[in-house]
Amino acid sequence: MEILSYNCPPNCQVVNLRWKLVKKASQSCESKPPSFREHRILCIRRDFRSGFSGYSISSWCFSKNLDREKGSNSSNAVQGFRNLNSQVLSGSYDGYVIGGEEDAGSFPKEREAIPKVLIPGLPDEYNGESGAPITSCFWEWKPKFNVHYEKAGCENVNSPPVLFLPGFGVGSFHYEKQLKDLGKDYRAWAIDFLGQGMSLPDEDPTPRSKEGDSTEEKNFLWGFGDKAQPWASELAYSVDLWQDQVCYFIKEVIREPVYVVGNSLGGFVAVYFAACNPHLVKGVTLLNATPFWGFSPNPIRSPKLARILPWSGTFPLPASVRKLIEFIWQKISDPESIAEVLKQVYADHATNVDTVFTRILETTQHPAAAASFASIMFAPQGNLSFREALSRTSNSFPR
Numbered sequence: 001m002e003i004l005s006y007n008c009p010p011n012c013q014v015v016n017l018r019w020k021l022v023k024k025a026s027q028s029c030e031s032k033p034p035s036f037r038e039h040r041i042l043c044i045r046r047d048f049r050s051g052f053s054g055y056s057i058s059s060w061c062f063s064k065n066l067d068r069e070k071g072s073n074s075s076n077a078v079q080g081f082r083n084l085n086s087q088v089l090s091g092s093y094d095g096y097v098i099g100g101e102e103d104a105g106s107f108p109k110e111r112e113a114i115p116k117v118l119i120p121g122l123p124d125e126y127n128g129e130s131g132a133p134i135t136s137c138f139w140e141w142k143p144k145f146n147v148h149y150e151k152a153g154c155e156n157v158n159s160p161p162v163l164f165l166p167g168f169g170v171g172s173f174h175y176e177k178q179l180k181d182l183g184k185d186y187r188a189w190a191i192d193f194l195g196q197g198m199s200l201p202d203e204d205p206t207p208r209s210k211e212g213d214s215t216e217e218k219n220f221l222w223g224f225g226d227k228a229q230p231w232a233s234e235l236a237y238s239v240d241l242w243q244d245q246v247c248y249f250i251k252e253v254i255r256e257p258v259y260v261v262g263n264s265l266g267g268f269v270a271v272y273f274a275a276c277n278p279h280l281v282k283g284v285t286l287l288n289a290t291p292f293w294g295f296s297p298n299p300i301r302s303p304k305l306a307r308i309l310p311w312s313g314t315f316p317l318p319a320s321v322r323k324l325i326e327f328i329w330q331k332i333s334d335p336e337s338i339a340e341v342l343k344q345v346y347a348d349h350a351t352n353v354d355t356v357f358t359r360i361l362e363t364t365q366h367p368a369a370a371a372s373f374a375s376i377m378f379a380p381q382g383n384l385s386f387r388e389a390l391s392r393t394s395n396s397f398p399r
Contacts, residue, residue, distance in 0.1 A: 131180025148198035152183025164190035165266030171197020195237035195372040205232035223371020236313035238379035263287040275389040294381035313379035333364035
């Protein structure tokens with residue numbers, strides 16, 4: 001497995017890369033490289049100082065104006081995103097993230113204008129082009145643990161398999177263009193982590209008694225009961241759970257080693273998974289991977305500290321946490337707040353985010369979404385830090 005390290009200064013660069021995936025010979029142990037495809041990629045390094053610092057592209061973060069009055073619907077929120085007076089691609093500018101606010105990441109005015117880069121090979125849907133068809137599927141990993149995933153190009157049986165891991169707050173839908181494009185020549189999969197996207201539970205992990213709760217609460221606030229069902233008694237949406245999920249998905253669904261691609265949280269999981277399961281990995285591509293995940297201490301690495309904290313993301317949620325989560329969730333799941341997040345993570349505000357916005361909004365309306373968010377936020381850190389996982393992966397495979 002080859003590892004490519006990349007870092008960029010706090011400005012934008014256009015770089016030419018040659019992407020190579022090695023095809024397996026049909027009846028030989030030798031490998032033969034396919035023809036190279038040249039791509040131009042626009043790389044932008046950002047520093048968001050508000051909310052979850054370091055979460056990027058597909059990450060959730062708390063915007064500064066979460067206490068705005070409600071009343072705007074989802075279409076108005078998206079329209080506000082599109083109408084933002086941004087000069088990202090037209091010249092010099094200050095603070096392109098939130099219309100020039102002082103806390104937003106800024107660039108010196110003397111920087112040259114950033115050219116908009118069209119990546120060759122992506123289907124031009126406006127001209128009627130369509131990429132490979134995408135199939136939506138479910139895989140039952142364990143009882144009640146139904147994992148949603150999408151796939152494309154499975155008919156390309158002699159081509160390398162590529163697995164995409166999403167960031168925080170999104171799912172496989174975030175890789176729609178990649179699946180359509182790569183599915184024409186390769187086999188591509190994208191999964192939803194448990195607790196996110198369409199991999200949320202199908203039933204309440206902590207059903208409430210019939211008395212004492214309103215119908216509205218019981219229908220829309222799963223996970224807020226006092227007793228967990230047996231299948232959810234040890235459930236916590238942690239990075240270790242996701243690492244195991246990826247491992248078994250490759251073993252049971254793809255059934256051969258893969259090239260793993262991870263964005264943000266998905267990048268962290270990709271490196272963690274590769275460090276723990278090198279025999280299942282052909283290569284790793286990190287797309288702005290977050291170098292840190294989890295706020296609660298790991299019980300193996302820090303057992304004393306872990307015992308001090310009262311909760312580690314398991315079900316049921318403590319009563320003291322429920323009110324806090326209800327308040328936070330009401331703010332961050334508001335359509336206007338979601339639109340504010342999308343302003344921060346897309347440098348080009350002309351990007352059509354209708355599908356992404358709609359899918360994120362649909363996820364927030366799932367009855368288990370709020371409790372799953374709480375579990376993710378309080379779940380313990382992994383057994384390996386990002387630096388340790390990256391070092392182990394680097395030492396296990398030649399560059």
